[in-house]
């Protein structure tokens with residue numbers, strides 16, 4: 654069974670259904686991109702995998718176990734999680750924030766992992782800088798480093814490239830790709846469909862809490878799905894750098 658597996662997930666928030674029979678999985682070595690319009694349920698699905706949103710039906714499994722059967726500590730050991738919310742309450746230096754991603758290692762080991770993770774996201778120079786003295790994109794990199802500092806091979810990342818400059822967006826996706834290639838399982842929500850197609854093994858398209866398409870990127874993001882789910886008249890253009898989405902709003 655894939656390390657990240659969700660079947661027939663049902664969940665509600667404020668009396669509204671936010672997951673409606675969702676099936677998603679990410680196997681070993683796989684980077685799966687979760688895409689869909691605003692409000693489609695991407696964050697809800699990721700939160701359900703992390704055990705932070707209770708399912709009314711169906712099941713979410715982390716390495717084979719129902720997430721509900723795991724304690725918060727066990728969940729944190731099994732899966733790294735980057736939430737969409739980028740707030741950092743304490744004005745701690747970046748290195749200490751990133752080290753929080755490996756809370757079950759000794760302080761020294763955690764700091765060593767944190768340093769590597771900061772370098773991986775191009776934020777090594779921020780190691781000693783307080784969170785309150787950073788730009789939004791710099792904070793986003795530090796929080797991503799926190800997720801990458803986790804020794805867990807499973808990673809849930811909710812819009813990890815939001816607010817990052819174009820170079821950093823690709824750098825971050827390369828790091829997530831490398832984590833998957835090293836045998837990890839990565840589920841990442843994205844709004845940039847061209848980047849999703851460039852980096853993901855599979856794309857899962859969510860709309861109204863339902864999976865409306867899933868598969869290799871260009872199959873899942875077919876012209877029909879682009880139109881019905883995203884309201885786009887779109888087509889994929891092959892370039893030397895990979896497929897590029899050419900699109901305009903559907904009339």
Ligand SMILES: Nc1ncnc2c1ncn2[C@@H]1O[C@H](COP(=O)(O)OP(=O)(O)OP(=O)(O)O)[C@@H](O)[C@H]1O
Nearest residue numbers: 666667669671689690691692693694695696697698
């Ligand atoms: N705390 C809440 N109470 C009630 N409804 C909520 C709450 N949080 C989210 N929702 C609703 O749940 C649905 C799914 O939201 P979710 O954040 O999972 O979507 P998303 O696909 O991540 O969206 P986005 O791309 O805008 O981040 C939306 O209709 C949203 O309005």
